[in-house]
Each structure stands twice: as structure tokens, then as C-alpha cells.
Amino acid sequence: MSHPSDDGVRAYIECRREAFLDGLCEWLRIPSVSAQPDHAADVRRSADWLAAKLTETGFPVAEVWPTPGAPAVYAEWPSDHPDAPTVLVYGHHDVQPAAREDGWHSDPFEPVVRENRLYARGAADDKGQVFFHTLGVRAHLAATGRTAPAVHLKLLIEGEEESGSPHFRALVEERAERLAADAVIVSDTGMWSADTPTVCTGMRxxxxxxxxxxxxxxxxxxxxxxxxxxxxxxxxxxxxxxxxxxxxxxxxxxxxxxxVELTERERALFAELPFDEERWLSTAKSYAAHGEAGHTTLERVWARxxxxxxxxxxxxxxxxxxxxxxxxxxxxxxxxxxxxxxxxxxxxxxxxxxxxxxxxxxxxxxxxGAATRPCLTPLDHPALRSVVRAMSRAFDRPVRYTREGGSGPAADLQEVLGAPVLFLGISVPSDGWHAPDEKVELDLLLKGVEATAYLWGDLAEHWSHAP
Missing domain, CATH: 3.30.70.360 (Alpha-Beta Plaits)
Incomplete structure (x- = not known):
């Protein structure tokens, strides 16, 4: 799969790789643990840091939004085409608690690179996956010769996701006019594996x-x-x-x-994934698969x-x-x-x-307790097709489909804003979210940068065909 601008995008990213990683490491050093009151000032410092970095990236608007808990960060960069679609990127800047004595081989808030992997709390969940959008939008501009993105680009990066997002829905409802979007991109998820890039189409x-x-x-x-x-x-x-x-x-x-029942096409796409049930059971520390009759294990955890x-x-x-x-x-x-x-x-x-x-x-x-609503994007939605094409270009291979068995605040964005939710993430299961030695694969992180560099132009080009 080859496109004329791919080499240019990759060259731009490689040239700025070191500065990009230096910036990410600086952010990772801020222990923005939202669940621990002692770190409230650090969470605020993390929000201020990100807002400043987004301004440096080129966003003409970058604001810290207070909540009754931890602050969120909002940014927007209007397109130079008034009729371009509006896309809102969601992620979070808070992280899980971490301490060296938990089993880390290095200080969780002092990033280190070992064997092309960056180890630090938040490297994958979710600072790394938020941060790749900063270089991605610059690569998009450089490759297209534009001075503004091909879409009206907005970011909402919350500060309480790791504490259950207690104030998130109220924030979205209060700021719905500012957050209005045609599509939402969530970069707080992962892929099947490094060899099998995937796009998530829904969360329970x-x-x-x-x-x-x-x-x-x-x-x-x-x-x-x-x-x-x-x-x-x-x-x-x-x-x-x-x-x-x-x-x-x-x-x-x-x-x-x-x-909404699974379609036969969705069931076939799930069946194409290289799923090893014995290995999955080993990860689950369990001895037998069990669940609703008539459905596979993947169907049970993703779609039932x-x-x-x-x-x-x-x-x-x-x-x-x-x-x-x-x-x-x-x-x-x-x-x-x-x-x-x-x-x-x-x-x-x-x-x-x-x-x-x-x-x-x-x-x-x-x-x-407070409920979380499910979200699902149909496989034939034009915005989902754009995400798949962008990922496919970045990885030079077909992209398959998954869902997420867990739950998250993305559904609040879908419900309040009335916009479809798409998922673009590059983390893999071995990254160890919430665990000691959390890491991100640097090659995959840069693939995330590349995918976003392609995505904005693709969305703008194909949006006129969206329902």
C-alpha cells in the first residue's frame, strides 16, 4: 500500500522523533495521580503543561477547564475550510498510582528507554497516546502544505478518568456547545497485537x-x-x-x-483474529471458558x-x-x-x-452507582472507514476489527454530543496498563503519530459522504 505523501510524513516524523520523545518524557515525569489527594497539585500541573504544549504545537485555543475535581484540557484549531467536519479527540492526562516498591524495575515517574520501549506510568495509558496527536497534526500540515488542519480539530483531555470520571458527563453537558463535533476520536485504547493492527468499534x-x-x-x-x-x-x-x-x-x-445483535459479518471478522483460547485462559488465570451458549469467547466479552x-x-x-x-x-x-x-x-x-x-x-x-452507557459505531460508517484507512497506511497492512469488553466515558460524548465515537489507539496487551513497568512500544507510538497525520485529510475528503 503506497501513497505519494507517505514517505514525506515518515521523514518528517523521524526528523522530530527525539524532540517528540523528550517532550513526552517531560510530561511523564509529572505524577498526575488523580486518585490520590496528595497529587492534586501535580494533576493541575499536568493540565497546565499540556495546555502550554498544545499552544506551542500551534493550537490557537488551549484552555484548562476546572471541574469540582481535577481539571481537563480543551484545545481547538479551526480548519481554513469553513465547511470541514469537526472532530473531537478524547483522552486523559491523569494516571494510576505507582511506586517503585510495587515491582517496578525503575522509578515509575522517571521515564527510561529499554530495547526501544519507553517505561513510565502513563506511557501507554494515556499520555503517550494523547501526545502523539501533537506531532501528528504537525506532520499532517507539513505533508499537505497547509497552515491549518483539514478538519476543525478539537481536543478534550480529562483529568479524572483513572478515578472513574465522576465529573466528566457534567462537564460535557455544561460545555456541549464548545465541544460540538461531527465525530469523536478516542485515543485511550489498544490493538490486538503489534503484528495485527486493529480498530475498536465499540465499548460496553x-x-x-x-x-x-x-x-x-x-x-x-x-x-x-x-x-x-x-x-x-x-x-x-x-x-x-x-x-x-x-x-x-x-x-x-x-x-x-x-x-443490537451481532451481524454475521461482525461474527466473521471476530473469527478472523488469531485468538488462542488457551493463552487467553492463562492470562485470565482460569481453567475453562464459560458463558452464554451459542457465542464464542470473543463474542461474549465484546458484544454480549x-x-x-x-x-x-x-x-x-x-x-x-x-x-x-x-x-x-x-x-x-x-x-x-x-x-x-x-x-x-x-x-x-x-x-x-x-x-x-x-x-x-x-x-x-x-x-x-453511576452508570456508563455502551457505544457502537457501525462498520460501514464513513468516519470509521477513514480511521481504518489511516491505520492501514501507517502499518502497511490490513486493519481488523475488535470491540472493548470494558467501559469508559466515551459513551457520554456520543450521547451528549450526538456524534459517532471512533477509536484510534496503538497500545498492545503487553504494555501493562495499571501494572508495574507500564511501557509503550516506541515504533508503535510513532505509528500512532503517522496514522493521525493521514486521518485528518482522509476525514475531510470523505466526510461529504457521511450520513
């Missing part, structure tokens, strides 16, 4: 709850009262046992209503909704025996959701199902 949503069950007002003697009053621990066990049917489908009435028991407790937990009927029990549940499922409807269904299954004499309370 998440709803989670804690159910507390109450029986007698205190623990009571199982000999005097057992078999004659309801036991909340037994009720909790029965509730959990009823969560799935014999085919491992979620048995809550209405749970599957409205879901799930219900999981995250915790169950009740009664005596100490050594030996204590013959009681406990006064209370607890179950924690989480539900991964796919396109077509509404977290509000799922909450109502779970509440109704729980109430119907509990015996008289068992009182209960249910608390749901």
Missing part, C-alpha cells in the same frame, strides 16, 4: 448495584428458629442462583430487550451483555461454627451492557426482579 456500558437483605433484627439461634423464619443469607444465595438460566443467559425479564456477582456476604465468617440465622446479607452485582440497552431500564428491571424473588419477611435495599 456498565451498571452496578449493591443489594442488602435484612431478616431478623439480630442474629438468632438456628436451633430455636431455623426452618421457621426466612434467612437472608439463603435469600441472597437463591437470588444469585436465579441470575442466569441453564444456557447462561441473564434471567432478569426484559434484560435483552432492544439489544453480562451479569456478574462481584461479591456475596452474610452470616458468620470466623473460625469454627456459629449456629445462627444471620440478620442480614449482601450481594454486589455488575452488568455489562451492549448497544441498545439503557442503564435506566436495566436498573428498573433489576429492582423489579429482586423484589419479586424475595420471600416475605426479607426486607431489602438496592443502591445503584
Amino acid at each position: 456500558g456498565l451498571a452496578e448495584c449493591e443489594i442488602r437483605l435484612y431478616g431478623p433484627d439480630q442474629d438468632i439461634h438456628s436451633g430455636s428458629f431455623g426452618g421457621a423464619v426466612p434467612n437472608p443469607a439463603t435469600a441472597a444465595a437463591r437470588l444469585v442462583a436465579a441470575l442466569h438460566d441453564e444456557h447462561e443467559r441473564v434471567a432478569i425479564p426484559g434484560f435483552y430487550d432492544g439489544i 451483555p453480562t451479569a456478574e456477582v462481584n461479591g456475596i456476604a452474610g452470616g458468620y465468617q470466623g473460625p469454627g461454627s456459629k449456629t445462627i440465622i444471620p440478620s442480614e446479607a449482601m450481594v454486589k452485582l455488575s452488568f455489562r451492557l451492549v448497544a441498545g440497552q439503557d442503564p435506566d431500564r436495566i436498573e428498573k428491571a433489576v429492582r423489579a426482579w429482586t423484589a419479586e424473588r424475595l420471600p416475605a419477611g426479607i426486607r431489602h435495599e438496592i443502591d445503584f
Whole structure:
């Protein structure tokens, strides 16, 4: 696969490689750990640093946006074509906690390069993948001779993703007019492997709850009262046992209503990936695959909704025996959701199902946390095709498709802004997100730079065909 400007883009990137990595390392030295209050000033310093770097890159607008928690960074660079599409890039500048004693072979906030890999907290998740956009847009301008991007380019880089994005949706709603976009590019994801570049087409949503069950007002003697009053621990066990049917489908009435089913093409594309189930099980530290009948492992973790028991407790937990009927029990549940499922409807269904299954004499309370909505981009969307072409040019090979089984704030952007969400990431599973010795492959990082250099022109060229 060859294009006239490819050599020029690559030469531009290679010429600036050292300065690019120096800048990234400077940013990685800022311990922007949003989960730890002691690092609040560092998170602010990280936001200020990025805003200054985006101004240096050429963005005429670069602002730090405060929230009730950690600050976000916003930047925009209008195209010189008024009718060009508007693209918003999302990422985050906060990082997970890290300390040398956790098992790092070097200081997590002192970047080091070993065997063409850059080791530091945030190298892959997500500072490296945010930062490649700075050099990417400059390479795009240099290759095309432009003075402004081919698209109206915006960036929103939040500061609380690693803390659950508690203020993100409110920020997006408050600033929706400034953030308005035709498409969203998320650079906080990865690929199948270095040899198999992929583009993610969707993420599952998440709803989670804690159910507390109450029986007698205190623990009571199982000999005097057992078999004659309801036991909340037994009720909790029965509730959990009823969560799935014999085919491992979620048995809550209405749970599957409205879901977007996998197409035969999507199933075929998943099947093309070089998936090794034994190796996957080894990574999962598990001994057998298990799940909804009629679906492969990849389909189960990417494209099917799930219900999981995250915790169950009740009664005596100490050594030996204590013959009681406990006064209370607890179950924690989480539900991964796919396109077509509404977290509000799922909450109502779970509440109704729980109430119907509990015996008289068992009182209960249910608390749901903040939900995350699923997002999905159709394979035939023109913006997705542009991302695939840009990645294919950068990697000189076909790009395959994946989804993400986890959840993230990207769906808030899709819902509030009404724009499709596309994923452009270059991280690979061995990068060790959230783990000791997090790293990024430098060759892949520069492929991310190259892909974004191609993307903006491709989007502008093909956007007129978008629905």
C-alpha cells in the first residue's frame, strides 16, 4: 500500500522523533495521580503543561477547564475550510498510582528507554497516546502544505478518568456547545497485537448495584428458629442462583430487550483474529471458558451483555461454627451492557426482579452507582472507514476489527454530543496498563503519530459522504 505523501510524513516524523520523545518524557515525569489527594497539585500541573504544549504545537485555543475535581484540557484549531467536519479527540492526562516498591524495575515517574520501549506510568495509558496527536497534526500540515488542519480539530483531555470520571458527563453537558463535533476520536485504547493492527468499534456500558437483605433484627439461634423464619443469607444465595438460566443467559425479564445483535459479518471478522483460547485462559488465570451458549469467547466479552456477582456476604465468617440465622446479607452485582440497552431500564428491571424473588419477611435495599452507557459505531460508517484507512497506511497492512469488553466515558460524548465515537489507539496487551513497568512500544507510538497525520485529510475528503 503506497501513497505519494507517505514517505514525506515518515521523514518528517523521524526528523522530530527525539524532540517528540523528550517532550513526552517531560510530561511523564509529572505524577498526575488523580486518585490520590496528595497529587492534586501535580494533576493541575499536568493540565497546565499540556495546555502550554498544545499552544506551542500551534493550537490557537488551549484552555484548562476546572471541574469540582481535577481539571481537563480543551484545545481547538479551526480548519481554513469553513465547511470541514469537526472532530473531537478524547483522552486523559491523569494516571494510576505507582511506586517503585510495587515491582517496578525503575522509578515509575522517571521515564527510561529499554530495547526501544519507553517505561513510565502513563506511557501507554494515556499520555503517550494523547501526545502523539501533537506531532501528528504537525506532520499532517507539513505533508499537505497547509497552515491549518483539514478538519476543525478539537481536543478534550480529562483529568479524572483513572478515578472513574465522576465529573466528566457534567462537564460535557455544561460545555456541549464548545465541544460540538461531527465525530469523536478516542485515543485511550489498544490493538490486538503489534503484528495485527486493529480498530475498536465499540465499548460496553456498565451498571452496578449493591443489594442488602435484612431478616431478623439480630442474629438468632438456628436451633430455636431455623426452618421457621426466612434467612437472608439463603435469600441472597437463591437470588444469585436465579441470575442466569441453564444456557447462561441473564434471567432478569426484559434484560435483552432492544439489544443490537451481532451481524454475521461482525461474527466473521471476530473469527478472523488469531485468538488462542488457551493463552487467553492463562492470562485470565482460569481453567475453562464459560458463558452464554451459542457465542464464542470473543463474542461474549465484546458484544454480549453480562451479569456478574462481584461479591456475596452474610452470616458468620470466623473460625469454627456459629449456629445462627444471620440478620442480614449482601450481594454486589455488575452488568455489562451492549448497544441498545439503557442503564435506566436495566436498573428498573433489576429492582423489579429482586423484589419479586424475595420471600416475605426479607426486607431489602438496592443502591445503584453511576452508570456508563455502551457505544457502537457501525462498520460501514464513513468516519470509521477513514480511521481504518489511516491505520492501514501507517502499518502497511490490513486493519481488523475488535470491540472493548470494558467501559469508559466515551459513551457520554456520543450521547451528549450526538456524534459517532471512533477509536484510534496503538497500545498492545503487553504494555501493562495499571501494572508495574507500564511501557509503550516506541515504533508503535510513532505509528500512532503517522496514522493521525493521514486521518485528518482522509476525514475531510470523505466526510461529504457521511450520513
